Amino acid sequence: MNEIVFAVMEKALKKELSIATAESCTGGKVAAALIGYAGASDIYKEGFVTYSNEAKMKRLGVNEKTLSKYGAVSEQTAREMAEGAANAANADIGLSTTGIAGPGGGTAEKPVGLVYIGVSVKGNTTVKKLNLSGDRETVRNSAVKEILTLLDSLI
Secondary structure (H helix, E strand, O other), rough: OOHHHHHHHHHHOOOOOEEEEEEOOOOOHHHEEEEEEEEHHHHHEEEEOOOOOOHHHHHHOOOHHHHHHHHOOOHHHHHHHHHHHHHHHHHEEEEEEOOOOOOOOOOOOOOEEEEEEEEOOOOOEEEEEEEEEHHHHHHHHHHHHHHHHHHHHOO
């Protein structure tokens, strides 16, 4: 994972793009990966671990109607989280993760391993649906790698 972190941070530094993160299922792992890069303080602004719906609304401006209609684990919520993180931190890039890491909490409609990742770069937002497998830590670590890979393709 260090290679993808290095690639993403080098690109962001070169392009002078600041980054903020909004995490639910990954619980700060995206922020920790980015901050592991020496020099991260030049572009990493802040991170939000918004596990509850209330935190998503209060800290990131996720709309209550979005959460009611689509749920916390949805494309729509991931989009609003990424955009909300960028706005709240006044950053060029907002990253978001929301999903069901397990082992419990899954349903037939939203199974364990369902994760949505969002990347907002200067207002252009891309959301990707992931169906990950493995235990809780594997799902969380896979989500981190996936969001960094998506970010790398977009900057």
